[in-house]
Amino acid sequence: MLGYIARRIIVMIPTVLAISAISFIIIQLPPGDYLTTYINELQSRGESVDPGRIEFLRQAYGLDKSNIEQYFFWLGNALRGDFGYSFEYNLPVTAVVGDRMFLTVLVTFATTIFIWIVSFPIGIYSATHQYSIGDYSLTFLGFIGLATPNFLLALVLLYLANVYFGTSIGGLMDPSYIDQPMSWGKFLSVLEHLWVPVIVIGTSGTAAMIRRLRANLLDELQKQYYVTALAKGLPRRRALFKYPLRMALNPFIADIGSLLPSLISGATIVSVVLNLPTTGPLLLSALQSQDMYLAGSFVFWLAGLTVVGVLLSDLALAALDPRIRLGGGAMR
């Protein structure tokens, strides 16, 4: 097991490096840099631009160097935990990102749990009652969930909440707790607000997971070992839980890899609509104002989150399934 973990982590290193390079290239794509935006802004306000100051800023941020030098400059600092400086917020990137990244992880984690809890019983029911009315209606519901864009669902929920409850369900905590240190009250307030984004982001993933579990379980239910178990007189429920269900459970863990990027995507836009203090709105504004270190770090961290998630899911899978642990680690 230890060898497997080591191998898996070593494979991860080039992936992370490539991701950092791609993130950097993407944020370099727009013509100009933050300073040109900044100069334009000053000039439009009619303020004079001091060339000396601009030159000083350019050097301080390393913007006068070539792109490749800038990349290694950024990467070298990033390895030491310094992701650069956000021009717009006048703060180190880590300070701006830190809290929001934590909330993004929280929302994503809660959504994953939500998807598991909801799709597990529904998937089992759909498979054991194939072609029943319940199966059809649940499948149809799943399709609707799959087809409705996350942010539109958020919009509709906001609208309904506004009409029927007269309250705003946006945000991730009560306004009085914003910028307060973590406390028990703040934690509870976050929990109270968390369910809306979790449901909104979770719908599409749930549908996919239900269909996956149903298909897997249906395959297993036709296999001989299950028929044998039934023939030998094992109660149906016991036979189901003892053997085929365990086999069909793999997607729950193996799919985290493909689930995470879509969850983070969903969370990005839903948080803009619901005005959540996660990464979405900040990434949007950073991209629009060419606050490159901030935007780049966001893209890098979001992708890194996926890589870590996949690593964890692979490790969990290896712990559960000896075929993977011993078979050299061919994934998915």
Place this chain on the structure above:
Amino acid sequence: MPHYVNSADWDPYHSEALTAKQEAYFLAPQWKLMWWKLRRHRLAVIAGLVLALMYASTLVSEVLAPYEQRTRNTQFIFAPPQTMHFFHDGDFVGPFVYGYDVTLNRERMQWEYAENTAKVDRIRFFCRGDPYEFWGMIEADFHLICPAEGGTLFLLGTDRLGRDILSRMIYGARISLTVGLVGIIVSFALGIVIGGLAGYYGGWVDNLINRIIEIFQSFPQLPLWMALSAALPANWSPLLIYFGITIILGLVEWTGLARAVRSKLLALREEDFATAAFLMGASPRRVIFRHLMPSFMSHLIASATLSIPGMILGETALSFLNLGLRPPITSWGVLLNEAQDINAVALYPWLIFPVVPVIVVVLAFQFLGDGLRDAADPYK
């Protein structure tokens, strides 16, 4: 018991005689088998019809829409939807709407609309209305339906500039529906070439390409789309932006298709007919495109169908965030951009109507794709 011998001639094929119907089935080409199988999939057929109708409508959007997409009815800002009636005072008068009485509520600074049941505006059919340029070239003013002379026809209400939302939705279909098609062509080409290379050569090429695909797949799509479309220069014309967006959508989506091509090729190149072609000196390109590709093309088309809705949703999301298409181009995402402010939606809920076609199209593609995927393997 005497030994019995049938005096008739021995017919070696008598047990295998096929009816005409069976023969037609066994000799049918693959696409025909697929079509037969698809036809039995009711939902997929209905979905296909819905999509065909919607795509057909994009050819004649100008004629179908009661108003031109930029027509501003400045007296009817944020007018609520008008309902269609057939009977007035118990008499049948055909489809009509009641005209609006407009008053300005000075307290809330809002226009208020009340139905004036004395004002019967009969809807006209095959009529002359707003002038438009058909496909931007031919000037015309012929419409399928128009408001009554001097009357209005806002079946889905108007927006903040008094533009008819239904008309704008009909125009928006042209952009929103084609974004997915152009995008899928880009990702199809990329997927086939890159996946083909990996699957055909195997070995280190396969390894390298697989790694690259893995890296691409670990990027969350939306942030990647956002970052890439933020990179589109602001001074591009709307048309260039449109193509830029479609290419970005395609660039991010190719990985799934490439994987499908790769795994199919890896399995197929071990087949005898592939070896035979290779031994007869066929070039890799010929082996891939002439011999291997046809065997899984149907499967590819099915998976491509399933990834179109993702692109349509992507465009909608980007435009909604102001990062995608921009006015004067009208797409469903651009229309929904108006609904970004929740206070506006609470006051004027008809602004979220463009959600409906988005959901319908995505569902239809999903059902059609599922049907195609089942039909792609007609022997099963």
